[in-house]
Amino acid sequence: MKPTVLLGTRKGFIAYHFSNNRWQVENLSFEGQPVSIAYADERSGTWWACLDHGHWGVKLHRSKDRGLTWEEIKAPAYPEGKEIKEGIPATTRYIWSMANGGKNFLSRLWIGTDPGGLFLSEDEGNNFHLVESLWNHPTRKEGWFGGGRDQPGIHSIVVDPRDENRIHIGISCAGVFETIDAGKTWIIRNKGMHADFLPDPNAETGYDPHILVAAPSDPEILWQQNHCGIFRSTDGAKNWVDIGQPEGPAKFGFAIAVADDDAEQAWVAPANSDMTRTAIKGALCICRTDDGGKTWKELRKGLPQENCFDIVYRHALASSGNALVFGTTTGNLFFSPDRGESWQVLSNYLPMIYSVQFTN
Amino acid sequence: MPTVKFTYALRRFFKTLKDTSAKSETLQEVLEELEKEYPGIRSYIVDDQGILRKHVNIFIDGKLINDRTTLSDPFNKDSEIYIMQALSGG
Incomplete structure (x- = not known):
């Protein structure tokens, strides 16, 4: 296990560190400010804080210590002059990945944003430039729309370590x-994906x-927690198969994690459908x-099982x-030392948590 | 020369921020002047396209500006330009 966990929260950047057999807060930065993503670049050890000031816009900070x-x-x-749609000026509204x-490519960093722009830096993050090819993609203006946020957003960037x-x-x-050419x-x-909310179930985009x-352990195998199920691809995203449970609980949710050493093992955090977005039956479980x-196994030991939202x-x-x-x-904030079989509380008193990352 | 004043909230990010005399004749130019004095501050006030951020207000001599898009509201050499935040959130 990597001994540090970075948290992006609604009220700051928090780092926990595991030593002497316990987790302790190592760092709190940007107290009071929303941190959409707390990110560690493991190549250099640089920490990044993506801030979402309500008043002052999106800001980016890095720390080398x-x-x-x-x-x-x-x-x-x-x-x-860039526009989200005709007459709607484009500005960075949120850093989402x-x-x-x-x-x-040691100097290269990627950032995904709302309203749908991907940005690339080739100088360790000193300057980011919009990836025009994606912004100009013919499907963007008509075939992309907001989901979770008012405008389209890029929340996932998966770089293939083999290429x-x-x-x-x-x-x-x-x-x-x-993309296969950066x-x-x-x-x-x-x-193979489906989207119940689309008028055309065979639409090209809108998922x-x-x-x-x-x-x-096998980057050709991709997983996604989707709005309409859990999908898996064994051929580099060419084909997707819904592997969720039709009746749940492993069906609707937001997060997914895959084991470092086993491409068959993954965890999801089920939630009630998009109607309520609460814990299912007031109880928290990881599947x-x-x-x-x-098959899916429900893991509940140590997690709240009543009156939970x-x-x-x-x-x-x-x-x-x-x-x-x-x-x-x-x-x-919950921690499991045994692949989810049991859970420990690290804190019950944090702000709303947007991101977690293990790092060294 | 008009004087630019700031909400205290911006001092959190720009420690040396103080009332500043401006030489420019338009608000857009005033922002460029401020950017030279306090690098990065422009992006706190206007967005990528130069539009006043939704929760930021600019008052000229006590009156809220009308043009939040191109910042064309006039002022004179004795004007007081106040950059402040809306009160919101929790």
Whole structure:
């Protein structure tokens, strides 16, 4: 297990560290400010805080000393004249995902935003530029729309470690897109997905993958918790199969995590459907599959089983070795040392948790 | 020269922020002047397209500006330009 957990919360950036057999808060930064993503670039150890000031706009900060000091970086900005749709100017409304470019592109960083722009930095994040090819994709203006947020947003950026110019992104609502040339061209990868909310069930875009992840042990296997089920692909997103439980609980939710060492093992955090977005029957559970989604096991030991309203946002569940951690909308932070078989409370008094990440 | 004053909330991000005399004749130019004095501040006030942020207000001599898009409201050399935040959230 990596011994540090970074949290992006509604009221700040929080780092927990595990030492002497206990978790302790190592760092609190940006107290009071919404942190949409707390991200560690594991190549350099740099921490990133993506801030969502209500008044002052989206801001980006980085720290090279584990949060002791921070440096503000110019946040991704849409070039002059860009429009979301005709007459609606484009401005960065939210940073919803961040990923590093991999070991062969040490200066490269990716950022996904609402309203649907992907940004690339080739200089360690000093400057980010809009990926025009995706912004100009012919499906964007008519075939993408808001889901979870008012405008379309890129919440998932999955860089293939075998070929770091190959990247899958997840967009709500548009679906999964793939590039094999570091963002010059894009292929839509929505085959097999379904979207109950679309008037045309065979639409090219408009799907709602809540989160997209690749299996670390086999990046050809991709998983997504979708608005309309849980989907898995064994061929690099060319075809998707719904592996959720038709009657739940492993069906609706936001988050998904895949085991480091087993492409068949994954966890989801089920929630009541989009009608209520609360814990199912007032009880919190994590579901795990050990067989690629054929069967699911409910894991509840140590989790609240009554009067519970918590759900888990899309970036707020992570695994590392045998360990799992997740944070909830009501500020509870849970840890499992044994792949979800049992859970411990790390805190009941945090702000709403947007993101969690294990790091060193 | 018009004087630019700021909400205290911006001092959290710009520690040296103080009342500032401006030489420019338009609000857009005033923002450029401020950017030179306090690098990064422009992006706190206007968005990527130069539009006044939704929860930021600018008052000229006590009156809220009308043009939030191109910031064309006039002022004179004795004007007081007040940059402040809306009160919202929790």
